[in-house]
Amino acid sequence: MDEIEHLHQVGLKATAPRLKVLEILRHGARRHLSAEDLHRELLLGDADVGLATVYRVLGQLEQAGIVARRSFETGHAVYEIDEGRHHDHLVCVRCGRVDEFEDPAIEARQAAVAESRGFQLSEHRLALYGLCRACRPAGSAP
Ligand SMILES: [Zn+2]
Ligand SMILES: [Zn+2]
Structure with missing residues (x-):
């Protein structure tokens, strides 16, 4: 369409x-x-x-x-x-750039944590904050 x-x-x-x-x-x-x-x-x-x-x-x-x-x-x-596809985000605190990722191990751990506490999970939002490649000081560890 x-x-x-x-x-x-x-x-x-x-x-x-x-x-x-x-x-x-x-x-x-x-x-x-x-x-x-x-x-x-x-x-x-x-x-x-x-x-x-x-x-x-x-x-x-x-x-x-x-x-x-x-x-x-x-x-x-x-x-x-x-x-409509779930994914999580990486957010640069300096320039505001937002990228996305999905990690099956993280997804599975969150489901396991919720289940172990008898918690019925409906959704989650995960954002990692830091500096993107362009904003990292030159020469800092990879
Ligand atoms: Zn940045
Ligand atoms: Zn996104």
């Missing part, structure tokens, strides 16, 4: 800002972007869209279940295409 049909299906018109935001989130170099990141990308692509519009579009796409908003302790939120 193409993006235009997808938007129609959730009751949204396929406006240029909506299509461009989705294009960047789906096909850009990074899957997790803040509203400011998206705004910058749109300007680089010559789209004349204000930051307020970016926020409004993201809110609409989130409500429609196409985009998921993730907020972290660093106080900023990023958006990603909601593929």
Whole structure:
């Protein structure tokens, strides 16, 4: 299904800002972007869209279940295409970069901890905070 049909299906018109935001989130170099990141990308692509519009579009796409908003302790939120696939995040406390990972051993341990305490697990969110490769001081241990 193409993006235009997808938007129609959730009751949204396929406006240029909506299509461009989705294009960047789906096909850009990074899957997790803040509203400011998206705004910058749109300007680089010559789209004349204000930051307020970016926020409004993201809110609409989130409500429609196409985009998921993730907020972290660093106080900023990023958006990603909601593929309904569980994953956890690595968050850079300096530049705000967010990457994702999934580790079967961590997943299994969490399930085991919950079970051993008679706790019925419904979901979990795990975020690792630190410095990304680009922000680490040069020469620090790998
Ligand atoms: Zn960083
Ligand atoms: Zn993610």
